[in-house]
Amino acid sequence: MLEVLRRIVQQFVGDDLVMVNEDTILRADLGLNSFDLVELVYKVEQELNIRIPPQSINKLITVQDVIDVISANNYR
Numbered sequence: 403m404l405e406v407l408r409r410i411v412q413q414f415v416g417d418d419l420v421m422v423n424e425d426t427i428l429r430a431d432l433g434l435n436s437f438d439l440v441e442l443v444y445k446v447e448q449e450l451n452i453r454i455p456p457q458s459i460n461k462l463i464t465v466q467d468v469i470d471v472i473s474a475n476n477y478r
Contacts, residue, residue, distance in 0.1 A: 403469050410449055411465070414442050424466040446472075 408422040415432055428434050434442065439462065443454050446468065458471045 403472060404465070406450070407446070407465055407468060410445055411442070414438075414445055422465060424464065424469065426465045428462060428464065428468075443468075 404422075404424060411422045411426075411432065412418050412420055415434075420432070426432065428439060428442070440459060443459055443462070446452070447454055450472070452472065452475065454471055454475070462468055462471065
């Protein structure tokens with residue numbers, strides 16, 4: 403799952419060299435604002451053909467949080 407999210411994030415920020423791991427902080431490390439975060443979640447949903455509950459978006463701090471939300475909703 404990390405590799406898939408790494409690719410999605412790198413494409414989203416437009417930098418294939420940006421370091422993305424489980425501890426990457428979406429806002430601070432990647433410079434995402436609230437709108438960017440919603441757009442990134444949309445990209446993840448589209449790429450994985452899943453639905454992330456809207457109430458979960460505010461809880462997404464790190465890449466690991468995204469993985470956890472995906473896992474909690476039984477997506478693999």
